[in-house]
Amino acid sequence: MTERISSREQLNALRDKYTAAIEHEPVRILVCAGTGCQASGSLAVWEKMSELAAGTEVSVEFGAEIAHGKNFPAVHKSGCLGFCEQGPLVRIEPLGVLYTKVKPEDCEEIFDVTVRNKDIVHRLLYKNKITGEECFNQDEIPFYKGQTRVVLRTCGKIDPESIDEAIAAGEYQALAKALFTMSQEEVIKTVLDSKLRGRGGGGFVAGKKWQQVAGQPEKIRYIVCNGDEGDPGAFMDCSIMEGDPHRMIEGMIIAAYAVGAQEGYIYVRAEYPLAVKRLNLAIKQATERGLLGDNILGSGFSFRLNINRGAGAFVCGEGSALTASIEGKRGMPRVKPPRTVEQGLFGKPTVLNNVETYANVPQIILDGAEWYRSIGTENSPGTKTFALTGAVRNTGLVEVPFGITPRKIIFDIGGGIRNDKKFKAVQIGGPSGGCLTESQLDEPLDFDSVKKLGVIVGSGGLVVMDEDTCMVEVARFFMEFTHRESCGKCVPCREGTLRMLETLERIVAGQGEMKDIDELRTLADLIIHTALCGLGKSAPLPVVSTLNAFPEEYIAHIQDKKCPAHVCQKLKQYIIDEAKCRSCSKCARGCPVQAIDGKPKVPYVINQDKCIKCGACQSACPFKAIYVA
Amino acid sequence: MLDQSFYTKTDEILSKYPAQERSLIPIIHEVQEAYNYVPLELLPYIAKHIGITETKAYSVASFYERFSFEPKGKYIIRVCDGTACHVRNSLPVLERLREELGLSSQKKTTDDMLFTVETVSCLGACSLAPALMVNDHVHPAMTPDKATEMLKTLREEDAKS
Amino acid sequence: MGKMIIDGIPVEFTDEQNILSVIRKAGIDLPTLCYHSELSIYGACRLCNVEDDRGRMFASCSERPRDGMIIKTSTPRLVQYRRLLIELLLASHHRDCTTCVKSGDCELQRLAHRLGVSSVRWGYKERTHKKDFSSPSIVRDPDKCILCGDCVRVCEGIQGINAIDFAHRGTEAMVIPAFNKDIAHTDCVNCGQCRVVCPTGAITINTNIRPVWEALADPNVKVYAQVAPAVRVAVGQAFGGAKGENVMGKIVAALHRLGFDDVYDTTFGADMTILEESKEFLEVFEKGGPFPLFTSCCPAWVSFCEKRWPEFRNNISTSYSPLQMLASVAREYYADPAKNEGKKIVSVGIMPCTAKKAEILREDLKRDGKQNVDYILTTEELISMIRRAGIRFDLIEGEAADMPFGIGSGGGVIFGNSGGVMEAALRTLCEGPERSSIEQLRNSGVRGPGPLREFTFTYKGNEIRAAVVSGLAEADALLRRIKSGESIYHFVEVMACRRGCIMGGGQPAHAGFRTKEARKHGLYESDVNTQIKKSNENPLALSVYDTLIKGREHELLHSHR
Secondary structure, three states: OOOOOOOHHHHHHHHHHHHHHHHHOOOEEEEEOOHHHHHOOHHHHHHHHHHHHHHOOOOOOOHHHOOOOOOOOEEEEEOOOOOHHHOOOEEEEOOOEEEOOOOHHHHHHHHHHHHHOOOOOHHHEEEOOOOOOEEOEHHHOHHHHOOOOOOOOOOOOOOOOOHHHHHHOOOOHHHHHHHHHOOHHHHHHHHHHOOOEOOOOOOOEHHHHHHHHHOOOOOOOEEEEEEOOOOOOOOHHHHHHHHOHHHHHHHHHHHHHHHOOOEEEEEEOOOOHHHHHHHHHHHHHHHHOOOOEOOHHHOOOOEEEEEEEOOOOHHHHOHHHHHHHHOOOOOOOOOOOOOOOOOOHHHOOEEEEEHHHHHHHHHHHHHHHHHHHOOEOOOOEOEEEEEEEEOEOOOEEEEEEOOOOHHHHHHHHOOOEHHHOOEEEEEEOHHHOEEEEHHHOOOOOOHHHHHHOOOOOOOOEEEEEEOOOOHHHHHHHHHHHHHHHOOOOOHHHHHHHHHHHHHHHHHHOOOOOOHHHHHHHHHHHHHHHHOOOHHHHHOOHHHHHHHHHOHHHHHHHHOOOOOOOOOOHHHOOEEEOOOOOOOOOHHHHHOOOOOEEOOOOOOOEEOOOOOOOOOHHHHHOOOOOEEEO | OOOHHHHHHHHHHHOOOOOOHHHHHHHHHHHHHHHOOOOOOHHHHHHHHHOOOHHHHHHHHHHOOOOOOOOOOOEEEEEEOOHHHHHOOOHHHHHHHHHHHOOOOOOOEOOOOOEEEEEEOOOOOHHHOOOEEEOOEEEOOOOHHHHHHHHHHHHHHHHHO | OEEEEEOOEEEEEOOOOOHHHHHHHOOOOOOOOOOOOOOOOOOOOOOOEEEEOOOOEEEOOOOOOOOOOEEEOOOHHHHHHHHHHHHHHHHOOOOOHHHOOOOOOOHHHHHHHHOOOOOOOOOOOOOOOOOEOOOOOEEEOHHHOOOOOHHHHHHHHHOOOOOOEEEOOHHHOEEEOHHHOOHHHOOOOOOOHHHHHOOOOOEEEOOOHHHHHHHHHOOOEEEEEEEOHHHHHOOHHHHOOOOOOOOHHHHHHHHHHHOOOEEEEHHHHHHHHHHHHHHHHHHHHHHOOOOOEEOOOOHHHHHHHHHHOHHHHHHEOOEOOHHHHHHHHHHHHHOOHHHHOOOEEEEEEEEOOOOHHHHOOOHHHOEOOEOOOOEEEEHHHHHHHHHHOOOOOOOOOOOOOOOOOOOOOHHHHHHHOOOHHHHHHHHOOOOOOHHHHHHHHHHHHHOOOOOEEEEEEEEOOEEEEEEEEEOHHHHHHHHHHHHHOOOOOOEEEEEOOOOOHHHOOOOOOOOOHHHHHHHHHHHHHHHHOOOOOOHHHOHHHHHHHHOOOOOOHHHHHEOOO
16 A cells, blocks of 8 residues: 655655665666657567566566565666667666667676676677767766756656655655745745746746746636647657656646645647656656645645646647647637736636746755756756757757757767768757757857847757758748648738748749749748747748758759759759669669660660659669769 | 447546536547547537537537547557658658558548558657657657558558457 | 827827727727627737837737837838738638629728738639528628638627537638538527628628519519618618618618518517517516516527527517517408409518528418518618619608508617617506606616616516516526526516617628617617607507407417417
């Protein structure tokens, strides 16, 4: 039976008990079970590890009854370690060794070599991609070296499905501190002093929101967590919810205490089933433990937490659309004022922050505002998690202090561009953001600096693009996204994105005219200034940003009918290299539209008028004689 | 007309939620999970139970991309077209799947009701781009050939069950 | 309270809810396509954007006025944005403007013209959706819809029906009934308020002009018309007359010119309704229930009650509506070969109401399988006919309505205002000196602002608890209170449209606050100018009891629901 914790002392006792239990584990095998590693097959690895542990007649226990005693290796599923690309990842404590790309068939060797004999399976270590050096543990891997883990400090080190491990890791200590040693005003003041800014995109000072909600005459208040991470190319919040759900929940309870809210909602994307599962479990466990529900930790404070799943609408990341969706309505933004802090969910004052913002709160309460401000920059203190993806060597989830340069993230942590290609741009802020180019890579990355560059930090997607990326096509891609996701309420967003998309589609198909550029700018300007909600207002930014940074690419598409990156299908020209062609006729036979002619001993030729640019000939050619111009 | 069993099942779902407007979306989620789609006939029934008009229920349900009024296949393949997947060539994977199954952006489900192919904005598996999801399971680093292979495996799995 | 500077002019504001109202008060006609003062703020059209002195741009409909604000409403970029917004709307609009029924009266067209949008750079929208002709009252044409949501908010918010709503999203979004079924198969009560607020041709009146015109041209047909009270105060403005002016005489003359053989005044029917309804009320009152008795003249209300509150169906008075009263009596009148001259009789009601088009089709209002009224023309349709016929309404001389159904009491004429039916009914129960008792009733609370008014009336020492409500959402709430026992009334007047028939679904749209008030005063003024104040003093109405309908009152004047 789970024990209900009814005082701060009991919480501390439990923390000590579980910590001791973990310390008693001579070997602790953590198999990453984040979405990424699971996709790469980490569950099979976990099963195999568990089986082996059982096979060597040592018991494997989880959760509340972590085994005591000697010689019991414990196998746990952990939260996301961030280095998803190298998954499945297996970490073995207390050695601290990190194995990458582990397969079930590797497990026996790991057991023999590392678990039993404390030795290393060298072939599973990460090798530095440049120097070729073996990296024994996490800290030696360049990917982790430049990172500062505040929000993700526990992520990957504990089993996210066990509240006991979270308690052992010190979670809920901040809650206890707030409940028993701080007044509501003190909590708000600490958060305000920390200058913690919302990580969802806008960067609004979180403490201000709290203060405003606390000051409302209406006493029924809500705490809402935006876990509707809709930006394509972003999975930071997903990893936090999956890997360390209790930290975020703790942050929400602290917020609730601070503003006097009785009920909270977490709005999670339905595309994150694992996050939903783990949050549900975490809420259940926390409630059983008396960390949620009535009379939390015996303090007299009560708070209930619900989970709402999104249903596939990007616009629900906008505050008023999100609350409308929780209310059971169409997720359409409404006009403001009144603002969410005045009349939010069910028309009541509401604190609405995103996952990462709440996850920052416990450590601020524990270590204080001053400590927090020591990280990052003056006006953007703390760290930011980013989803580093695209054409970099190391992709994954990273956490860095604000003020770091994009160059550091891409080239130090990310290891530079894949396949030694040339860097072209990095897309930041998702569909509401824009791209940074080579010349901007040394600017500090914080809320205000990037704003000056015409982009936003956004929720934290960083998609790196190399010379093989067509920026016009990228602009079209984002426009298609925002157009598809427009709720359809206000005229500029609904109609304007449609016409911008049509124009971009014409340009990438080689049917653009020079006046299209002016029209794109005209419409972008209209939407930016007149759209109803923040998502609408920022919808044209990817286009504006690429127009500013890469005008020559647009012009190449329009005037020369060429795609410099050879991406745009309709502008491609497949050409047969006469020198390489052996007249084998394979290309002609593979062509679905009979566009290739030739005779024996004479190089074949593609009829460009007939060609539908399907690329079948290129794959069919055994001599690599066909190239794209 | 829907079989009575649909209403019995729906009653079961309805009993789990307060009869309020805010229960609408969670209820539709569960109905969709039970049947792989939202049978339209159930919307007025649900609406009446929670005290809203059928117009409102339809208005809300049709807003959300995830809710489908058309029956879906046993295997729902959601190909990620997030930025990371897009720049790492998710489109050829999608095209291959559609080609193999005779589907298009309009026709999303095979006639034998085995497969549904859709796109999704992001699966949160960007590091393993391009990714896709079969029901609740993520498949990383896809290529067109891997997609073909995957269909084969799914077919075999179906034949066994 | 405060002062702001709008386009350089100081403007005082008091209780205005938003900057837009202050701007309009200042005499600037800032364009909007989704703002109605009585509906919730939607903020979708973005036309009312303004700039403050720091160059911040925001929608004036949703921002509260603050003292000292400096607002500019038409800087070059604001004007440019407005033009672009209209151009974008036109690009997605089925632009068959020249032949559109709404042409000339279309808000989108008017703004395009006003803002000088002379070309549309983007696509042309082909017809992609079928028009919905299923309702006798309104026609839906989704290809003309600009998604302003006015109809949705009036249907749901003011009328409490929600027959139509947004479906899908983005450019796929549409305003449709659930499952895109025909409007006739929804809870629609035909009130027509959606078409009143619709700025374009997306929802229009289902017109009967053509069959009426054919009947007028047929030598073997005798066509008579009756004109409802609210119509007379809504036509003049369309022809350059004063707002709310009673132009009944000109309407009669125009109808005669159009070829109507006889033109009657529905006020006569209203008096008949009062005679029957007050009798019915006294019976119920003396019997001690069942309470409350609801008025029956508004067909949208009757339909609403039947659909949403079937338990109160039998509380609705069985007395015919004024339209049906007159038509039923006229049917007896024209049964006389001397009167029908061997011709077929066609009965036309000129009404402020779209729901009347549905009422005439009701089975319980047919006698021997035949409708009492063949066609309803709304005020809007009447205006169209006068225009098409080229009748110079401004110059035409007024004429008196025809006998024997051409006279009504003052009580009958105020039927068109919310509270008018109640007032007319209670007038017949007034005791003591006529003038002062009528005056007392008038000040009892039966008149006044707001959609709901509750008051008491003393009859033979007993207190009658009465309520007057307009707008079906308000009525819905009232019924809930009646059902729970929270509110107790003896007599309740319900009109589906806010302010009553003067703002009916068939009246000319674009009526602002001043027009609404003028129409109301127009009817009250007519009452003042009428010699006969009480329905039970209308000699023509009283005489039919001894002649045309003698002994058949119940059969001819009551519905048998």
